[in-house]
Amino acid sequence: MNASRIEQPADLDVVRTSYDRVADNYVEMNLGDITTYPWLRTAIDGFAAAVHDLGPVLDVGCGPGDMTAYLAERGLDISGVDLSARMIDHARRLHPNQRFAVASATDLDLADSSLGGILGWFSLFNLPRRILPQVLMSFGQALVPGGHLIIGTHMGDGDLERTEAYGAVPVTWTTYLWQPDDLWVLLAAAGLDPVAELRLSQSVAGVPSLVLVAQRANH
Ligand SMILES: C[S@@+](CC[C@H](N)C(=O)[O-])C[C@H]1O[C@@H](n2cnc3c(N)ncnc32)[C@H](O)[C@@H]1O
Numbered sequence: 001m002n003a004s005r006i007e008q009p010a011d012l013d014v015v016r017t018s019y020d021r022v023a024d025n026y027v028e029m030n031l032g033d034i035t036t037y038p039w040l041r042t043a044i045d046g047f048a049a050a051v052h053d054l055g056p057v058l059d060v061g062c063g064p065g066d067m068t069a070y071l072a073e074r075g076l077d078i079s080g081v082d083l084s085a086r087m088i089d090h091a092r093r094l095h096p097n098q099r100f101a102v103a104s105a106t107d108l109d110l111a112d113s114s115l116g117g118i119l120g121w122f123s124l125f126n127l128p129r130r131i132l133p134q135v136l137m138s139f140g141q142a143l144v145p146g147g148h149l150i151i152g153t154h155m156g157d158g159d160l161e162r163t164e165a166y167g168a169v170p171v172t173w174t175t176y177l178w179q180p181d182d183l184w185v186l187l188a189a190a191g192l193d194p195v196a197e198l199r200l201s202q203s204v205a206g207v208p209s210l211v212l213v214a215q216r217a218n219h
Pocket of ligand 1: 015019031032033060061062063064065066067081082083084087103104105106121122123124126127
């Protein structure tokens with residue numbers, strides 16, 4: 001995959017700076033702890049079982065790495081990347097046995113058919129609507145046949161312009177809300193077949209949430 005073919009979001013630096021700013025509170029508020037969300041945890045456990053024997057797994061937008069560590073404990077060969085250096089500082093401090101790197105989902109240079117699983121766990125909703133399809137395309141190519149992608153994101157219509165987050169810390173980012181059918185279209189274009197869909201009416205971060213699992217076709 002030639003990562004240079006993915007357009008870089010115009011607001012990438014502003015989004016990065018915003019996550020650097022909220023990272024301490026994000027950790028303090030323990031927001032990455034999957035064990036506090038029983039339905040999300042069920043989906044993640046299913047993903048872990050599905051990709052267990054398929055090869056390396058990449059947690060894209062891993063934040064402070066709690067999910068990366070949770071899945072490593074379940075036997076996955078996993079590493080995490082995140083746009084925010086401050087998030088990765090926390091990840092390395094909290095989970096010193098795991099592998100983390102600073103990188104944008106738009107600039108990963110993933111080798112074709114190199115990953116058994118990819119997570120975009122509440123980390124792709126800042127990608128502009130024109131750019132998310134390019135990132136999903138790169139994920140589709142990076143998965144081995146039968147490999148799985150799991151996405152967690154905020155469900156709805158339109159865009160939310162966020163000016164504060166995680167304890168009223170000033171931020172500048174857009175949260176792009178998605179309807180499942182629209183995401184499925186993008187996933188199909190990326191060569192990914194539907195596996196599972198979970199809609200959560202109970203809010204995560206103030207809006208309903210959505211989990212989609214898709215699989216690279218075996219043919
Ligand atoms: C809501 S947090 C979720 C973190 C983690 N996945 C979790 O569940 O705790 C969103 C994360 O996505 C990261 N992020 C946002 N845009 C990104 C991008 N273009 N590439 C990589 N990470 C990104 C942020 O830095 C932040 O750590």
